[in-house]
Amino acid sequence: MPRKAATPAPPRPSKGERTRDQLVETIVALVNERPLDDIRIADICAPHGLAAGAFYFHFKGKDDAFEAIGIEAVTRLYAPVLAAPPAADFFSECVEILTQFYRAAIERRSEVRAIFMILNARRHAGVRDAWLAVRRQLQQRLAARIAVERGTTGTGAFASANVTAHYLLCGLERFYDDVFFLTIDADLPAEAANFDVFVRQQARLWSVAATGPTQ
Amino acid sequence: MPRKAATPAPPRPSKGERTRDQLVETIVALVNERPLDDIRIADICAPHGLAAGAFYFHFKGKDDAFEAIGIEAVTRLYAPVLAAPPAADFFSECVEILTQFYRAAIERRSEVRAIFMILNARRHAGVRDAWLAVRRQLQQRLAARIAVERGTTGTGAFASANVTAHYLLCGLERFYDDVFFLTIDADLPAEAANFDVFVRQQARLWSVAATGPTQ
Structure with missing residues (x-):
């Protein structure tokens, strides 16, 4: 079989993107654990030592x-x-x-x-x-x-x-x-x-x- | 169209059956409102002024x-x-x-x-x-x-x-x-x-x- 041409590595995510990914991952985990109304923004930010401002930078x-x-x-x-x-x-x-x-x-x-x-x-x-x-x-x-x-x-x-x-x-x-x-x-x-x-x-x-x- | 033969009225439910029906109705309503783990036996009995014993008579x-x-x-x-x-x-x-x-x-x-x-x-x-x-x-x-x-x-x-x-x-x-x-x-x-x-x-x-x- 012919060798595949090397695909360029995807661009490295920026710091902002990494923060958003962390927030998303935590929210998905929390949603699996408890009702949406019981999830506080502090719970979302805490695992990564982020301030609430980081959340509001990415979400309204x-x-x-x-x-x-x-x-x-x-x-x-x-x-x-x-x-x-x-x-x-x-x-x-x-x-x-x-x-x-x-x-x-x-x-x-x-x-x-x-x-x-x-x-x-x-x-x-x-x-x-x-x-x-x-x-x-x-x-x-x-x-x-x-x-x-x-x-x-x-x-x-x-x-x-x-x-x-x-x-x-x-x-x-x-x-x-x-x-x-x-x-x-x-x-x-x-x-x-x-x-x-x-x-x-x-x-x-x-x-x-x-x-x-x-x- | 021929008239349907009159069907006998169903037997009147006993007091025990009525109590069970009340408990079931309340449980269904509560289950629609909150997680199962947050439902207490007192919540199930309270609306009908029943004691916990009434619940345990019908359910383990x-x-x-x-x-x-x-x-x-x-x-x-x-x-x-x-x-x-x-x-x-x-x-x-x-x-x-x-x-x-x-x-x-x-x-x-x-x-x-x-x-x-x-x-x-x-x-x-x-x-x-x-x-x-x-x-x-x-x-x-x-x-x-x-x-x-x-x-x-x-x-x-x-x-x-x-x-x-x-x-x-x-x-x-x-x-x-x-x-x-x-x-x-x-x-x-x-x-x-x-x-x-x-x-x-x-x-x-x-x-x-x-x-x-x-x-």
């Missing part, structure tokens, strides 16, 4: 911070899923998407929980909008692929594939519930050491659901 | 009460859905199931939230088991109906219909999330005064998803 207030962090977490969670490379056949396409989805949800578990808690506070509509926007992108990609797989074209065929794609994504979102309402910590596929088997089972289910029993 | 302790109430709420939520009468055609069958489902989820909104909060506490596996059991019943009913609709028979056909039924139910469960993470209070179909239109739209989606684009 707590609600602004929760909204910004929720939107960023949604974006980070879906970025690798949306960037999954297209595959030649439908089953492999499903494997690509599902691998990225489950990996992101498992690795970013505390961010998934933070998104839930922020949505649960019911005053951060921007987070819901951000999630709906990335969900729409993923659904459209999947619907287009399903229409191709079914060998159908035209508006009606896309609309029908879109319905199927919607329900498949509903299935994925149940996994978030499991990450959040974690009665099943030990069953998470990454921890069961059979991640690939799990993903291929799910991809098989998607294929059956998308192309029906006749194929 | 708080965790026993949460588990029992969660299981009962799940059962009550799904009972009308499972009892939806079979219909002659698939679309009408979907309308029957969906009508009962959405009506129950809307009318029992505080119980839906209580179930979420109790599951969220991660120490009431019985509630999850109860939910999985009723879900399984509903999925089997739906899968059998989808296989008939597709005109296919045999184990393979049922397995494939079962996959479809699973994803359709995942779609329904997203509605619970909306009831719980209620950024959308005003959009609930019952309140939008177009409940029937909403249900028929959903039934149309189910029909397309179940029977595919070719029918």
Whole structure:
């Protein structure tokens, strides 16, 4: 295999960016621990020995911070899923998407929980909008692929594939519930050491659901 | 239409049953308000002027009460859905199931939230088991109906219909999330005064998803 060209190292984050990253990390951890209303700005700044001014340099207030962090977490969670490379056949396409989805949800578990808690506070509509926007992108990609797989074209065929794609994504979102309402910590596929088997089972289910029993 | 035979009135609940009902009602309300760990037995008994003994007559302790109430709420939520009468055609069958489902989820909104909060506490596996059991019943009913609709028979056909039924139910469960993470209070179909239109739209989606684009 040809060697990959060396990619330039990403620019080193500035001091301001590092401070913001520290604040974000602490807020995500706190949101996993207690209700949003019980989180004080002092709690956010204390672990890094920062003054409240550092918080207010980056955020207008707590609600602004929760909204910004929720939107960023949604974006980070879906970025690798949306960037999954297209595959030649439908089953492999499903494997690509599902691998990225489950990996992101498992690795970013505390961010998934933070998104839930922020949505649960019911005053951060921007987070819901951000999630709906990335969900729409993923659904459209999947619907287009399903229409191709079914060998159908035209508006009606896309609309029908879109319905199927919607329900498949509903299935994925149940996994978030499991990450959040974690009665099943030990069953998470990454921890069961059979991640690939799990993903291929799910991809098989998607294929059956998308192309029906006749194929 | 023939007049229905008069059904006998249900037996009047005993004093003990009425006390238990009062306790359950208060617990559901409290669970909607604050974390489970912040609910004290005194808070549960106070609204009805009961002593702690009344609580302990009915429940072994708080965790026993949460588990029992969660299981009962799940059962009550799904009972009308499972009892939806079979219909002659698939679309009408979907309308029957969906009508009962959405009506129950809307009318029992505080119980839906209580179930979420109790599951969220991660120490009431019985509630999850109860939910999985009723879900399984509903999925089997739906899968059998989808296989008939597709005109296919045999184990393979049922397995494939079962996959479809699973994803359709995942779609329904997203509605619970909306009831719980209620950024959308005003959009609930019952309140939008177009409940029937909403249900028929959903039934149309189910029909397309179940029977595919070719029918």
